[in-house]
Amino acid sequence: DIVMTQSPLSLPVTPGEPASISCRSSQSLLHSDGFNYLEWYLQKPGQSPQLLIYLGSRRAAGVPDRFSGSVSGTDFTLKISRLEADDVGVYYCMQGLQTPFTFGPGTKVDIK
Amino acid sequence: QITLKESGPTLVRPTQTLTLTCSFSGFSLSATGLGGVGVGWFRQPPGKALQWLALIYWDDDKRYNPSLQSSLTITKDTSKNQVVLTMTNMDPADTATYFCAHRVARRRFDPWGQGILVTVSS
Numbered sequence: 030d031i032v033m034t035q036s037p038l039s040l041p042v043t044p045g046e047p048a049s050i051s052c053r054s055s056q057s058l059l060h061s062d063g064f065n066y067l068e069w070y071l072q073k074p075g076q077s078p079q080l081l082i083y084l085g086s087r088r089a090a091g092v093p094d095r096f097s098g099s100v101s102g103t104d105f106t107l108k109i110s111r112l113e114a115d116d117v118g119v120y121y122c123m124q125g126l127q128t129p130f131t132f133g134p135g136t137k138v139d140i141k
Numbered sequence: 142q143i144t145l146k147e148s149g150p151t152l153v154r155p156t157q158t159l160t161l162t163c164s165f166s167g168f169s170l171s172a173t174g175l176g177g178v179g180v181g182w183f184r185q186p187p188g189k190a191l192q193w194l195a196l197i198y199w200d201d202d203k204r205y206n207p208s209l210q211s212s213l214t215i216t217k218d219t220s221k222n223q224v225v226l227t228m229t230n231m232d233p234a235d236t237a238t239y240f241c242a243h244r245v246a247r248r249r250f251d252p253w254g255q256g257i258l259v260t261v262s263s
Contacts, residue, residue, distance in 0.1 A: 030207075064248075066248065068249055068250070070191075070250075072191075077240055077253040077254060077255055077256050078191065078240070078242075078250075078253050079251075079252070079253065080249055080250060080251040080252070083248055083249035083251075084248060084249075089249065089251060121190065121191055123191075123193075123250075125247075125248065125249070125250075128193075128196065128204040128205075128206070129193055129204075129205075129206040129207060129208070130181075130193040130196075131193070132190055132191045132192070132193070133190075134190050135190050135191075
């Protein structure tokens with residue numbers, strides 16, 4: 030199985046400030062189609078997960094442009110340019126390259 | 142607009158079989174539908190991370206988490222727009238919120254259902 034790790038596990042952020050979450054995969058997520066099959070989800074308190082980023086850097090429909098994803102080999106980063114109160118929750122990365130799909134442990138983002 | 146909703150028992154006894162239904166609208170899992178479409182199942186024990194369980198594609202390709210494969214079965218009923226997950230020999234450790242989600246072009250899960258909390262207890 031592909032192991033996904035995330036850091037930090039907890040991230041207090043002042044509203045209006047940037048935030049960055051790292052995710053690393055134990056092996057390449059590069060598909061033969063040239064895309065990295067890495068997805069980012071946000072689970073707000075008491076809600077189901079919602080898609081933020083797919084294929085490493087593509088924003089899902091309706092996701093604000095303050096969210097961005099980047100790829101460097103097996104290292105993936107989710108950046109929030111300016112945190113808003115509505116962005117609090119647990120952020121998960123997930124590899125979708127091969128089954129079993131696997132998630133990182135999650136990064137809990139809250140307001141400092 | 143695509144929506145999914147999980148249904149099933151919220152309390153099961155140890156050793157029983159759990160049957161969960163994901164009812165969806167806004168897309169089709171028929172063989173003539175859009176390629177790459179699927180429905181996946183996940184679970185999340187209280188306070189813990191997400192775990193992928195199983196996935197079925199429009200062409201009836203089925204995938205399972207090997208750690209649970211012996212206890213899982215996923216099927217689809219295209220006429221009812223439903224996907225059913227069964228899990229045998231339930232244990233208190235299987236207590237979790239179970240989610241289904243729409244797989245788009247094999248590249249992302251979007252959207253997700255609201256989830257259903259299943260408690261395994263005698």
